[in-house]
Amino acid sequence: MSSATTINPADLGVVESSPEENYLTHDKGILSWIFTLDHKRIGFMYLLSVLSAFALGGFFALLVRTELFFPGPGILTHDQYNQAMTLHGAVMVFLVIIPGIPAALGNIIMPLQLGAKDVAFPRLNLMSYHLWILGALFFISSLVISAADTGWTFYVPYSTMTPTAVIPAAFGAFILGFSSIFTGLNFIVTIHKLRPPGMTWFRLPLFVWALYSTAVIQVLATPVIGITLLMLIVERAFGLGIFDPALGGDPVLFQHFFWFYSHPAVYIMIVPAFGVVSELIAAFSRKEIFGYKFIAMSSVAIALLGFLVWGHHMFTSGQSVLAGTIFSAITFLIAIPTAIKIFNWVATMYKARIHLDTPMLYAIAFLWVFTIGGVTGVFLSTMSVDVHLHDTYFVVAHFHYVMMGGAITAFMGGLHYWWPKFSGKMYSEKQGRIGAILVFVGLNLTFFPQFVMGSRGMPRRYYNYLPEFQGLHQLSTIGAFTLGIGFVLTAVYLYASWTKGKKAPANPWGATTLEWTCASPPPYYNFHDTPEINRGPYDGYAQLRFDKDIQGYVPVK
């Protein structure tokens, strides 16, 4: 990376756009959105859609938690509970977390960070979004016909026997897989081919590195779930006998196929979050990130190792001891690059100047919850301990600490960090901080008691439970409603900022990556001239000065 003294302040400058020129106002009418090829508009539509799906998934979560406030029948019947539990999981995984950071935030930000005018294949990008909508419609059709009650894992032979509408849900997930593959393919080519002069691989922002690692997993792993779901559909419709033991099939085979995708999919969900958090920690510490290459390469290492550990979901499935041992050993290896990231983020704060704005509060919350999510993962990789903890609330707590606490917290941090860029408006900082604190408290209150009840033997996916677990379930439900209030508040103030927020400056946080050199919102073509890059992504904090009049940073004259 070039040293700070060689940086020309003009490289950190602002490309002003006149109001009628930005991407939001460039074209008018609903069709100019539905058929746009602009990565920012597609990303924005993804963002709104993902947030709507998040509200739907959250609604099902609250139904589940309300039912569990008391043991025995409450507001739902057995079957309704199983459907709500399934829809919560399926919507959150397939419609929210997988596309959340790459397709929504990444679509808008990645080409800007790269210095490109768009992604490599704008039409493929639009098709990815249209497929997302189609997949979501299939999910909703399952909901309307007779919502699937298989759990998001679709395990056979239950999924081939249940009378509920499994085929529309599975087909929805199949289509969403294509949507995900298209995004991944597009990002790989974009990052390879559309870097402007001087943007070497090690001058890429860490968010771009994370999206690149994610895209590799999306392209290589997603076809497997596609094939698996097709086989499930064929099995269910025609009784083919791939998985059904009565027809000579093997139900454990389905678990292998399913986790061959769904474990790497966990990294599709969390690796982009690592990228967001790297950006947030650097920008709000106003300091070059510590151990850039280690963070970048650990994303790649996690993406590759993630393909070799699927069997750790199956220690009690009847898989051989030898297979389990190999999967356990490789799983432990993933702990190392994950730990490296956390250490480097904390080290970045050393002798920094830390600003505790809303996005940074989310980044700090991320470090807290993700560390807990990470270390509890080590419990589950340990074979003998996992036999006790497998399929209990300990697992539920662990993956919510990682998925909700990791991926969604980072998503929220990224959403608040880039919101001024997306919308051109500033949200209320005070309300933002209250929202972040509510989400953080709610998250820990919801999921920490689940570690305790899981260790004590409370199995997951239970409509009814033994009275001894009631107190812990009630704490968890109270936490879930706290979370709900935090998210509703966030929706309210973000909407308010859209309609009557203060105009956002180009660079409100004093960050050095390229997206902040565009106006907020960015002009239709992102950059008037192709930028030439002669510095690292986090060089130049000293060359930016806060301007009181515009409430944003400008290059030192």
Next chain:
Amino acid sequence: MTSSLLSSIALATELPKSPPSSDFWMPLDASTFAGDIDALYDLLFWVSTISTVLIMAVMFYFIAKYRAHGREANEISDETSHHNTALEITWSVIPLFLCIGIFVWGFRGFVDLRTSPRDALEIHVQGQKWKWLFTYPNGHVDSDLHVPVDRDVRVIIQSVDVLHSLFIPAFRTKMDAVPGRYTDLWFHATKTGDFPIFCAEYCGTSHSDMITHAIVHEAGGYEKWMAEIRAKLDNMDPVALGGLLYEQQGCKTCHSTDGSTLVGPSWQGLFGKQRTFADGTSTKADENYIKNSILNPVGQVVQGFAPAMPTYQGKLNDKQLTGIIEYIKTLK
């Protein structure tokens, strides 16, 4: 201990309750696995807690010490190094060694869990929606797991329909029931008592009601319980036998005796009633109808219900079938 028949029947009708545990995190330890697994869990807990607290302490110290004074102050971070290979290697290698140690310990414990000793008492269990049926070496079938203390027990697991998972938290063990193949688990109970057994693999509507008892008898108590229940079953009048089988064989999970509709039709007022089937035909519920419905449940499925019941062919003898029929007759 609970070795008398009467308490055994009473237990089957109520949910189990975990005995109090002195450990905040873990249920009472009642098998030889528990000592090793709990010790490893404790190690993991303390390593995790200490490392999390240290990371958070350093982070919050940095946040407090290096907090900026507002944006207008335009402070500039101190010049520090942005990479340090020695530091990176240090904080990679220390966790790596910890991980290797924990992996090896967990692996040894797992091999122990998966290696059944010879000469264990072998009990077969069959998972079905939504009941466990334990078959003892002498052929007795029961919905509860009864075992002697201080003896190796191997449970051979089957499923007749979908995936289930036999989970006994007090013994720290669990194994999936996979249709089409046998799986097994073993344990050596160290404490007498009544412990919950759960189904841990999602299996549909009443997954969360698939809970039963693991009853560990004191020395001699297991044999005594077995002798008592066999004698009682041999001498029972048909109605009482039917009532007992209703509890023990999983009937009650799906069929009520009070007229309420569960997964299957209620048994109340069933006998002598006209039944209409999914294919439109109908018949009167007599002795032969009930017998056929137990042995070939999907042959005549009553309108409005799913064909969900597994067959009891080979599991009930004629005397037991008669008992169930006579029991149903009493439910007016």
